[in-house]
Amino acid sequence: MQGDWDHIIVGAGSSGSVLAARLAEAGRRVLLIEAGGSDRRLFVEMPLGYGKLFMDPGVNWNYAAEPDPGLNGIRDHWPRGKVLGGSSSINAMVWIRGHPGDYDDWAAAGATGWGWSDVLPAFRALEDNEAGADDWRGTGGPLHIAACRDGMHPLTRAFLAAAGQAGLPQNPDFNGRAMEGVGPYQQTVKGGRRNSAARAFLRPALKHRGLKVTTGAQVTRVVFEGSRAVGVEYRQGGALHQARGGEVILSGGAINTPQLLMLSGIGPGAALRAMGLPVRVENANVGAHLSDHQGINYTWRATIPSLNDLLRPWWGKLRVGAEWLALRRGVLARSINHAGGFFRTDPGQARPNMQLYFQAFSTLLPRAGERPILSPDPFSGFSIGLSNCRPRSRGAITLASPDPLAAPRITANAYSHAEDVAEMLAAVKFLRVIAAQPAMRALIAEELRPGPEKQDDDALIDDLRSRSGTVYHPSCTARMGGDPVLSVLDAQLRVRGVEGLRVCDASAFPSLPGGNTNAPAILMGWRGADIVLDRV
Template identity: 85%
Template structure:
């Protein structure tokens, strides 16, 4: 039995590291339990090394969704970080807060204190933005955000020009006054290294605060609930079982692990728990429900000029960029491959952008088995323009596949189960071709490789969307907060309804899916969640 703690936090990911650091800074005694291991690995620290982590079981939960009718029966791969920093240690590092209206939607749903006017000061406080402080950005905070405006490939510059010719405005800051338009992406990179929450928040806190303890390799199997109150957790480490007790338990395992642990602890849909042979302490059908995620697809072209394929494919190119990064912490390995992109509306009548663009000056039609081929692109010059939907209406679910806590849960994504989602994707992929047809891009294209020139009519385009789309790794909302107890798991202060002393602080708590990459919102959850715990909000 561990000694008593003020707080036990389950999961040292994007939210958990931030939450632990801020609670420890406030003088709280915090035990942070992480099922995975250390983040001090070469391909974790190397920004472009995330391709090597895509299926690495040493750092990745390697989830697989159920076969999905909306994806023509495909079973999608769902990577999630299983190490210090969580998915912030294996993601593509793009820093997008989301549209201000997304957070106002949270407040409208009953998440009081999470509207845009509430969260903007928190974003500014946690940031150290390379572009400098202004009305929107912050400087001097613990998380350095790189501007990434230099060293653009000629194909990337051509994409930005072509997007402008296609009618999209140039935007120097998607996290500023407006979200719409195209430009370069800010990234969580510092000094040419990945700037995960483990690096930016947890390690400084461990150096400064003796009241913070981190235990890795600790798989939490159950929240201990006595007389309606969470008093601690059971966990396994190195084949041994143990317990830890605390005044409060906070789950920060993410959109998959958190609802799984709630259900294993008797909190969830009663009939489902009963079928799994588990006790029902709190019957709440919202646990695991409302699963929301962005779906994305790439269009790919063969280029008439060299792309990053020509640098990253041959051994001598890998050697060159490797030496450059190891010696100087710069070059193509020192940032994500998504150098540029943006946001647009498929219908001008929408109040905010509903599609996100990604430009990659490389192509990966011929992947290496078992690896996301960021470091092994095609043996020809090629590039891709990708997109993902910002606010799909389709909803999935996380359920237990077994009462065994070491078994992966069942992930039902239900991608494109709403006709509205299919219709907006159809309009969006037509924009990709529209951009590629502009004068700035046309001379740089030898041929369209995917989906190919034979795919033209609407039915064929929709079939291609279903056949080749997949998650862009932004699951959330599976233990969401809100004002209506009949439609939520948490109140606005992140308390689990029906149990005292238990909160959730991670992306599962989002009331709805923000537009764009969600790591910034998950970090915000840890920052703002600490204020809730400390009574400052």
């Protein structure tokens, strides 16, 4: 029974919004179901407003991971977007595709058609890059990407100069010829407003009569007839509903998608039986192989004013707020991560294994319910952060309850692999090398975190375990691959063991790319549509 729809897509996030838009543009009848609501909110549209969304239940699932021995027992906060646009509506907007080798790794793992030569044309087609078109960048696509080369804070310029003095090349485009080096970050910002997947792809597609978007609707299970998926069950307004269609595509992300697969009887058999759930397809890879980047900031007090001095006082808030509301310009019109880059902790590494983030402000003082981006520390401060690109540690998403409205269990297992700890130790030492260069040394009054008293390896490792946390890039929990024993999906995103069911989101990544994952997630929706439409 085909039902009313050619495709039912679960989740209007970074992948699902793109997928739904492209299928609707091709004339398909598409039902897009989203648990969250509208993205038309002030702090969603304001680029620097994402700190206010960090724990906002109106747009955020607000997950909490299990206490993690690798993080000295910390129960880490895992924000995920519960809103049109998904996490692209609450993230820091940095646009990084990943290293070409990351995609060639996908192809080598059996994800045929996902190598760098396959995905580069897709990236160029979907982008409208302010930096202009070349052999790597694209223009004219639906997603405008701001180059962000102007308006740098003096501390940001000093960081770039100091990183150069420490041996890193200047790189104007991490999505271009080479990834290594330091420079400004490209951002998904357009006209001073956040350019989420909902704004860039989904909203323009609403003109197509074949596309229906249902919000405030949480899917509770996939409905099957025999071995074929024929629809979904969802809860909306306290009532249970069903929708039926020709194909079901899960785009809920690396946490919600494996949860929904398991609730539908696809996953590790013993664990599902223990929950009283019937087992339709036994596959231990569902929820397994959870990969995520871990990050940490080092923070200094500055001898010159930082953005703290502008964002903290009432008069500064009034000034920057008026500038953004009237002109869509100024500090509020971009992410706080103005610049950064990629480097290798060991010259023998084949590609950069660490990512840098520079922030011309500091937030050591916590504020309940938000990241205090709009209310930073009451002194001039700045931070240099980093995250690992290809951690070896693996976690898992498992069911905490058979109740579909209960949050799943997130076991991150951060720093559970010794090489991840060794890499991060080398990386944090390099942050001090950058800070010691002539271009930055005169601008530093003192190191605040971790503090100059922490010098030996044991102290630095204890600090990174105590202060590290997710940088919000969970992936690989329903991964593609050529080997059915090691994967959930084939290279066409089809769930093995059933018919009429695909996954199209970051859970499908065969391995975690180096860098921010919003660009690969958007790519997944774009190229996923080509696969569904049999264009590749």
